[in-house]
Amino acid sequence: MTTLPSATLTVAAVQADPVPGDVAGNASSAARLVRRATDSAARLVVLPELFLSAYHPPVLGADPAGTDVAADPDALVADPRLDPVRAVARDTGAVVVVGAAVRHPDRRRTISALVVDRTGTVRVGYDKQQLWSEERKLFTPGRRGATLEVDDWRFGLGICYDGCFPEHGRAAADDGAHGYLCPSGYVIGSAHRRDLYYAARALDNTMYVVFANSVDGVAPWRFNGGAAVYDPEGRCLVRGADTGEDVLVATLDPEQLARTRADHPMLADRLPDQGPERVRVTG
Template sequence: MTTPARRGPLPDSVLRVGVAQVAAVPGAVEHNVDTALSAARAAADAGASLVVLPELHIQGYHLPTLLAQPGDVLDAGLDGVVADHRLDPLTAAPVTVLCGAATRRPDGGVRNSLLLLVPGQAPRVVYDKRFLWRDEREVFVPGSDVVCLDIGDWRLGLGICYDVSFPEHARASAVAGAQAYLCPSAFVVGADTRAATYLAARALENTIFTVFANSVDGPPDRLTGGRSAVFGPQGAVLSRADSAAATLVTDLDPDAVRRARDLLWMLDDLPADQARPVVRTEAATLTGRESDRA
């Protein structure tokens, strides 16, 4: 039997990822930035090169508060750069950070976004949530792009919460060469079983790592349940938090992707008309105490 060509090169080194399962206070931007900074420092101390925080962490996931306090929304330029002094402490974190935030573009539209914060660089939007959940459609403009983030020699697909419910979303990133799919989220209490099923399936069917960064606590009418986790490229749980605030630090080993793809050929067996999605790529400098791994 002939072994098919693998889709895209694999990284040469391990990527140590931190998942910050933290609570956000709705309408308290400065407080939430401080919480993110503390979690980022903890992950950096454990050797993480990248830290992932939950959906809308900067403002807190509570749409009524967001609508009542439009000044909490961060203004982003056409190039996605956010010039807001409230983020200054987080730009001084000793590690690259990916964090959820509500952002406003020059056209006035508000989006559910992921911010990339690299030490010494201006924060910028790298992804806007493509699939909006129910009442989110009254607040946000949906994103239109599938996006991969290149950090070192790793390519990371990006999603937010409900995006993971659509298999084709993660699949597009995998076909474009991603070895992992990151999904900051705000799944409510009781939905953790569904979230785990989604993330395990997206990992297995695409032979990639999946990273689930969920929030905890929140307002009484919308408590989130934590249970953040990292899944390996055959769908197994590599690390998992419970329902309390926590920081997970997990090594993503490219050899695990290689072993999975030696066994499972789904990406190679895709019909040709499904194998060329349109994907936008962003790039970032790898930072943190383990940056020499890349």
């Protein structure tokens, strides 16, 4: 049985509108949003997918050198454009998860979640495994999952389309995750799926889900906000509107996690093998 965290943790899910291609300006916006979150006691802040470059494929395709950040062989990122985020993490003691386009030493280009720790160190925490549509023309899929530890909380890392696959969230739960962090970029017209997938991942795995999303933006790449935090039964604790910048703050409670897993023990009750063999029944 997974060990539960010893104390609550306050988290923030951000919805915001970055400027396509302006990594330095978006890093400054990220720092402002992190400070707003920490003013409401957040200790972990999640910003949207590709926030540092903005999710805008034409710009990402036209200017990879300007929109990417480079990782070294140890997955560390030293790009000085990210200094405002480093500084706010050091100043506030918050852990920050922010989306970026990353160039690796082997020249792979990935959609990634950067983790900025409380010392201001920036590293690549996770590379998106499930690429959506034309992302495949620009990026390489990630090779492995990842779990982020903040205090004694464990969080699976996913990015947008990853969360549409139940097995991705389940892999996080199998690694002992108490929660699942999903920086995302859902466009206008996808609100039904946006609100269903992440509530389902929470309930499937009796874990918290923190969903960040871009909002508004430049046509045709317009996004629908709805950033949210879900409890382990899939109930929405906080949610943003479909338009407008916002920072949604909620407190994750280990006692609620324990109660939910006691009442709904799907993780413990899973059969070791559903079969590959199946009986065909006709009606």
